[in-house]
């Protein structure tokens with residue numbers, strides 16, 4: 001039974017809708033490229049306020065989805081440790097590079113869209129993935145839940161694995177939810193999904209063994225953030 005089921009989408013941002021707000025509708029039709037370029041630049045500068053830099057050729061929609069994930073994490077952490085979402089994110093993660101990669105993530109047997117293996121410095125997002133052993137375009141490659149999931153991996157890294165360890169010690173081993181299945185095994189996927197559901201408030205019930213998952217996260221989050229923010 002799926003006890004960490006992640007409802008999609010619950011966030012007021014969409015990775016596919018229009019985000020070109022700089023001009024009125026009439027002027028937009030006249031200057032679509034300018035509008036798009038300005039919009040991308042705005043997202044880049046907003047991400048900098050969270051300590052997030054980017055590299056690679058990001059599309060607006062993908063970058064905006066990543067931004068929505070970063071902002072959701074910042075907002076949630078700020079509720080617990082105070083201050084702004086930007087400061088809470090920066091304090092916890094210091095500095096992050098979101099790298100766009102034109103190519104496939106992982107091996108042919110993986111269902112991988114992104115990885116945080118290069119953390120503490122870099123989270124990589126890929127343009128393609130292996131769909132039943134066929135290389136396919138990921139459409140869309142990034143949504144905000146994917147970004148939050150990868151940030152969850154990064155959060156564990158920042159706590160030097162203590163987030164994982166505490167989850168395992170509590171007996172939480174239910175990896176349903178975000179839905180990375182094949183090739184995504186192990187305790188770290190559990191914590192990344194746990195983190196995602198916590199940020200989005202999408203727990204649907206107690207975990208296996210009746211663990212109160214929101215309560216477990218609330219009890220420990222400040223301790224983990226303190227660990228994460230300690231150099």
Ligand SMILES: [Zn+2]
Pocket residue numbers: 149153180184188189192
């Ligand atoms: Zn993962």
